[in-house]
Amino acid sequence: MVLGARGATTAGAGAVEIVRLGGLWRVTRPWHPALRPYVRSYVGYWEAVATPYEARLVPTGRATLLISLAEPFSQVRRLGVRGGDSGSIGSLVVGLEDRPAICTHPGGQEAIRVEFTPLGAYRLFGMPMSELTNLAVGVRDVLGPEAGELVERMAATPDWAARFDLLDAALLARLEFGPRPTPEVGHAWHLLSGSAGTIPIARIAAEVGWSQGYLSRRFTQQIGLTPKASARVLRFRHAVALLGRGAASLADISTACGFYDQAHLNREFRAIAGTTPGQMTAARRVEGAVALTTSADSSKTEEERGG
Structure with a gap:
């Protein structure tokens, strides 16, 4: 109670x-x-x-x-x-x-x-x-x-x-x-999200039996992002999760998440989140939000920060 x-x-x-x-x-x-x-x-x-x-x-x-x-x-x-x-x-x-x-x-x-x-x-x-x-x-x-x-x-x-x-x-x-989502789009999302964005888009297209262009059009309509953009976000989220655990170096995280190197990881964090991996780690996060002020930092809870 x-x-x-x-x-x-x-x-x-x-x-x-x-x-x-x-x-x-x-x-x-x-x-x-x-x-x-x-x-x-x-x-x-x-x-x-x-x-x-x-x-x-x-x-x-x-x-x-x-x-x-x-x-x-x-x-x-x-x-x-x-x-x-x-x-x-x-x-x-x-x-x-x-x-x-x-x-x-x-x-x-x-x-x-x-x-x-x-x-x-x-x-x-x-x-x-x-x-x-x-x-x-x-x-x-x-x-x-x-x-x-x-x-x-x-x-x-x-x-x-x-x-x-x-x-x-x-x-x-x-x-x-x-x-209801198209089964092929559902399967494509399952493959992409299940690999945390690392599976090649060409392989997904081949598995669902569509051309890459047709897959991109149908996928974007029902998901909201292209397969390539979705893969970037999924790799970013995987990296954020690994950063939150604090058990691996940035070089190891880069490799685990499918980035070419640590510089590539840094560029993707700036493009997708407008911040760096170090800043993301140091900040408290709220429902996927990085606090910019003390008031924002103190008004939300850790679970809602989506890290």
Whole structure:
């Protein structure tokens, strides 16, 4: 049994668990079984003390749905993308990314963040994932006006179990009728992600029986990034994971992740994350974000940092 800061007591199998980690109250419960093939992270949170923050978002190889239940972001600004500044934005959808973004928040954040596999997002969002690449888009623009109504109902419901129930029902309804990924694309993603981005694209094309050009077009439509760009992000994420363990040198990590050498590793970190491996290791990370300020650094939890 856990007594949350908002006075919500939960107990029993599948119950909501509320714990304080650093500057956040964090809310979890087991995912609905029908969501498990599509979801990789599902967590609610609110700030113990409202604190303005700024953070650098780095690619995760996942698509994100963020339900904002309180203050919106001041902006989410994608680096190196023309027109990549969202302006003030509340609940949002983020497609797959291969470059960093800067997000700023005035403090007082309360939200539920759900991360999907790329093909899970394709089925949920019901649109070409290529239309969401490197973008943060308002939830109504992706999921329709009913998504806005859902957010309002969740924000008006103080009970976290009821909030999760509302969100689960909405996700399950969309998954039931969403488009099914092409089997060849599903197999290509399985091969690429299973190798952490090291398998040659030509080999994937040969195994699924498509030309590389056709594979690239269909893959990009349903995943959001080309196979080559996806491979870069997957290698980057593998390197980040190895850095987090702290058990290998940069030279060893470069070899293990399929980089030509350490210089290649450094170049990819700068291109994909806007930082260096050393800076990434030293910084605290929040849901794949590297803190840029002390306030951002202190307001989030380690598990949400996606390292």
